[in-house]
């Protein structure tokens with residue numbers, strides 16, 4: 001069951017000369033380290049914003065962040081101007097009069113693409129390190145114009161690159177990923193315990209839920225599309 005989500009307008013933080021780092025020193029240090037190691041261009045640094053706060057990240061990207069996510073990279077394309085012309089010209093004129101010279105050359109007021117990164121802070125030190133490296137690999141892919149999607153977390157070409165850049169064995173990276181995921185799962189279960197059990201009247205398949213379904217749903221094993229014959233029944 002996938003519910004339709006409301007689309008929110010992304011609200012990234014205003015650009016500044018350097019990167020925006022709303023995170024611990026540890027995360028900031030690994031960011032600097034792997035930025036250099038991946039040979040990322042300096043001019044992209046002013047387009048980067050990183051946070052360890054889930055709420056803040058959701059405001060920046062305008063998208064929901066699943067509570068199981070340990071790290072996330074989001075590329076925000078430059079916004080399109082709805083009304084170019086007089087308004088834009090006026091604004092530019094205004095800026096050129098008041099902005100200091102160094103800021104003018106960096107063109108901080110010109111709309112640009114943004115790199116937005118989330119890092120879960122409540123992890124082992126090694127996990128924080130490899131997650132920063134992982135998200136920067138996504139950023140490097142985007143800068144190089146070759147974004148990749150995950151085929152299988154911990155087993156795909158992104159994982160191979162992560163091992164190569166961090167010096168960790170693939171097995172070790174998978175172990176860390178597994179441990180952190182189990183930890184988040186336990187935290188989530190504690191916060192949202194399973195209260196409802198739905199059962200298919202046809203095959204008996206069980207659907208444990210933390211919340212009630214807001215509308216009638218049917219068994220996906222018995223029919224791929226909604227079918228009232230296999231409507232799930234609430235047992236507990």
Ligand SMILES: [Zn+2]
Nearest residue numbers: 134138150158
């Ligand atoms: Zn990834």
Ligand SMILES: [Zn+2]
Nearest residue numbers: 200203219222
């Ligand atoms: Zn069924």
